Amino acid sequence: MDTLASLGDGFAIALTWQNLLLALLGCFLGTIMGALPGLGPSNGVAILIPLAFTLGLDATAALILLTSVYYGAMYGGRISSILLNIPGDEPAMMTCLDGYPMAQAGRAGEALALSGIASFVGAFLATWGLILLAPQLVKIALLFGPAEYFALFALAFATLGGVSSTNQAKSAFAAMLGLGLAMIGVDSQTGVPRFTFGEVHLYDGLDFLVAIVGLFALSEVFVFLEHRHGNADAQGKKMVIGRLTPSWSLIRSCTPTMLRTSVLGFLAGVLPGAGASLGSFISYSLEKKLVDKDNTFGKGDPRGVAAPEAGNNAAAGGALVPMLALGVPGSGTTAVLLAVLLSLNITPGPLLFSQNPDVVWGLIAALFIANFMLLAMNIPMVGLFTRVLLVPPRVLMPVVAMVSFVGIYGISGSSFDLMVMVGFGVLGWLLRKFDVPLVPVILGTLLGNAMESNLRRAVTISDGDWWTLVDSPLALTLWAIAAVGFILPLIFGRMVKSKMQREDESSLAD
Amino acid sequence: MSDRIFGVVGLLLAAGYIWAALLIEESFLSDAVGPKTFPIIIAAILALASIAIILRPDAEPEWPTLGRLAEIAAAAVVMILYAQLLPEIGFVIATALAAAYLTWRLGSGLVGTVLTGVGTSVGIYVVFHLVLGLSLARGPLGF
Numbered sequence: 210m211d212t213l214a215s216l217g218d219g220f221a222i223a224l225t226w227q228n229l230l231l232a233l234l235g236c237f238l239g240t241i242m243g244a245l246p247g248l249g250p251s252n253g254v255a256i257l258i259p260l261a262f263t264l265g266l267d268a269t270a271a272l273i274l275l276t277s278v279y280y281g282a283m284y285g286g287r288i289s290s291i292l293l294n295i296p297g298d299e300p301a302m303m304t305c306l307d308g309y310p311m312a313q314a315g316r317a318g319e320a321l322a323l324s325g326i327a328s329f330v331g332a333f334l335a336t337w338g339l340i341l342l343a344p345q346l347v348k349i350a351l352l353f354g355p356a357e358y359f360a361l362f363a364l365a366f367a368t369l370g371g372v373s374s375t376n377q378a379k380s381a382f383a384a385m386l387g388l389g390l391a392m393i394g395v396d397s398q399t400g401v402p403r404f405t406f407g408e409v410h411l412y413d414g415l416d417f418l419v420a421i422v423g424l425f426a427l428s429e430v431f432v433f434l435e436h437r438h439g440n441a442d443a444q445g446k447k448m449v450i451g452r453l454t455p456s457w458s459l460i461r462s463c464t465p466t467m468l469r470t471s472v473l474g475f476l477a478g479v480l481p482g483a484g485a486s487l488g489s490f491i492s493y494s495l496e497k498k499l500v501d502k503d504n505t506f507g508k509g510d511p512r513g514v515a516a517p518e519a520g521n522n523a524a525a526g527g528a529l530v531p532m533l534a535l536g537v538p539g540s541g542t543t544a545v546l547l548a549v550l551l552s553l554n555i556t557p558g559p560l561l562f563s564q565n566p567d568v569v570w571g572l573i574a575a576l577f578i579a580n581f582m583l584l585a586m587n588i589p590m591v592g593l594f595t596r597v598l599l600v601p602p603r604v605l606m607p608v609v610a611m612v613s614f615v616g617i618y619g620i621s622g623s624s625f626d627l628m629v630m631v632g633f634g635v636l637g638w639l640l641r642k643f644d645v646p647l648v649p650v651i652l653g654t655l656l657g658n659a660m661e662s663n664l665r666r667a668v669t670i671s672d673g674d675w676w677t678l679v680d681s682p683l684a685l686t687l688w689a690i691a692a693v694g695f696i697l698p699l700i701f702g703r704m705v706k707s708k709m710q711r712e713d714e715s716s717l718a719d
Numbered sequence: 720m721s722d723r724i725f726g727v728v729g730l731l732l733a734a735g736y737i738w739a740a741l742l743i744e745e746s747f748l749s750d751a752v753g754p755k756t757f758p759i760i761i762a763a764i765l766a767l768a769s770i771a772i773i774l775r776p777d778a779e780p781e782w783p784t785l786g787r788l789a790e791i792a793a794a795a796v797v798m799i800l801y802a803q804l805l806p807e808i809g810f811v812i813a814t815a816l817a818a819a820y821l822t823w824r825l826g827s828g829l830v831g832t833v834l835t836g837v838g839t840s841v842g843i844y845v846v847f848h849l850v851l852g853l854s855l856a857r858g859p860l861g862f
Contacts, residue, residue, distance in 0.1 A: 263853040378771035382729060385765040389736055389758070396754040399746040403754060404739050427798075430821070431791050435783050437826060603825035604835050607818040610798070611839050615814075618805065619853040627802035635795050642780045643725050665752040673751035
């Protein structure tokens with residue numbers, strides 16, 4: 210009952226004209242960014258952060274705008290998957306497998322509409338999951354002391370590499386790189402400068418927004434420059450969209466698939482480090498095992514379109530659970546959202562639910578509203594978004610770069626920050642070349658200081674005894690999960706990832 | 720081979736990091752852990768990860784040709800120049816030049832280059848400065 214009352218309060222907050230307008234704007238921009246190859250949820254949200262600050266939005270409004278972009282991008286990713294066989298973002302990869310064959314068979318409209326409905330079902334159920342699961346997680350998190358928090362952060366880093374990278378050593382490298390960058394600046398507990406090399410600009414530490422925009426948005430520009438990939442892939446291709454309304458029987462036949470994969474995707478999203486890509490991948494593979502009796506998957510089976518879309522949208526909702534309840538994001542985009550909250554002086558975690566219930570419930574209510582907006586936007590208006598695909602990267606990429614610069618300059622007004630951002634852009638490009646995941650770097654710069662201060666608090670409370678870190682059953686459990694989460698992918702990770710790539714390549718081959 | 724070099728660079732980075740950590744001046748009012756310990760732990764794990772990368776390198780990444788590398792370096796230089804010149808020549812001119820450079824290198828023709836450069840710059844100026852009121856760098860001409 211409590212939950213429903215809080216949700217009611219949330220709707221009261223979300224249903225103001227300003228917030229509705231922001232949700233609408235976020236959904237629209239998000240769908241466009243999701244649809245454009247080269248812009249995904251994480252860099253889409255990253256380049257819009259400055260916009261949220263410029264508008265002078267409070268925390269609730271800023272979050273509503275940016276999570277609408279997040280949900281919108283998850284919806285939008287499917288459009289180019291289906292029409293062009295190029296995933297608009299990574300989680301939409303699996304949608305190519307059956308979406309493109311459907312489009313080739315002249316059923317593009319049906320595929321778009323069906324995947325829109327599947328996205329809605331996934332996101333809608335996941336938002337309910339968020340409501341039910343997050344408060345439970347908060348109850349556990351309230352028992353956490355500094356030692357448990359330290360273990361929790363370690364867990365996040367240990368599991369983050371998991372499936373997102375084939376090489377655990379590289380994800381550990383990335384996490385340590387991020388943590389190391391976070392150490393730059395004046396030590397908050399003793400006041401001594403660290404790793405500043407006498408540069409005054411560094412005394413405040415590196416602004417993680419600068420790091421995020423550089424690593425995600427600018428590195429994308431460099432990737433396009435490297436391949437001189439300046440022309441839209443849509444050019445010269447005219448796709449017949451066909452009827453936009455799927456028949457009831459089609460929806461009905463896909464309903465069990467959508468429900469199953471929503472649950473699966475949500476669980477994948479909650480797990481730290483798994484995220485939406487894994488959500489859509491396991492959803493697709495499980496459905497294929499379960500219902501693909503006539504071997505139609507991969508040849509334009511509607512259920513093969515519904516499964517990954519419900520899965521990845523549910524995972525997007527699931528990923529919000531650990532971010533809000535524990536303050537530990539499980540995916541790149543939620544890490545970016547965490548950065549926004551931190552910059553607004555709001556620390557997510559169990560206390561957020563008691564101290565800023567308006568932020569949490571307003572956000573959740575806004576997610577419901579955004580979902581309905583997205584459904585309305587994505588089915589009748591999908592034609593509009595397909596036209597966006599015609600914008601060639603040679604026009605798009607300079608705009609992305611310049612908006613990134615403007616945003617960072619607008620926040621800090623300092624040329625030094627812009628130079629640091631260019632540095633992060635080049636670093637991001639290099640790391641991508643070496644197949645080093647970027648998300649742990651971001652998470653490290655975000656969480657580094659909190660992680661260190663929890664460690665120091667824990668050890669100081671116990672008078673310098675380091676064993677305090679493994680002194681409680683809760684902490685031991687967290688360490689155990691961390692160890693398993695780090696070691697399991699060493700055994701299975703390569704398998705899953707190589708399978709993912711194989712499926713993807715076979716889809717591109719034909 | 721690339722991964723091995725990457726690992727060696729990682730090891731050097733870890734060593735440099737530990738060296739810099741040891742140089743941190745401790746204040747007399749320090750807690751039980753102190754400001755050096757956590758950075759040293761980080762560097763130690765960084766070193767371990769680098770060693771693992773050296774021992775089990777991945778397949779060689781596909782490196783771009785020298786020309787493409789120069790392309791990326793040139794773009795980075797243009798962006799750094801942009802950061803430096805922004806307060807000097809003002810937002811609109813600097814942005815138009817930088818955007819024009821990027822779109823030219825991505826393969827726009829002459830007309831496209833000019834249009835994209837000016838369009839990006841003026842468009843951002845109108846949306847972010849005139850509509851949203853963000854303060855952008857003001858040059859000698861007032862914009």
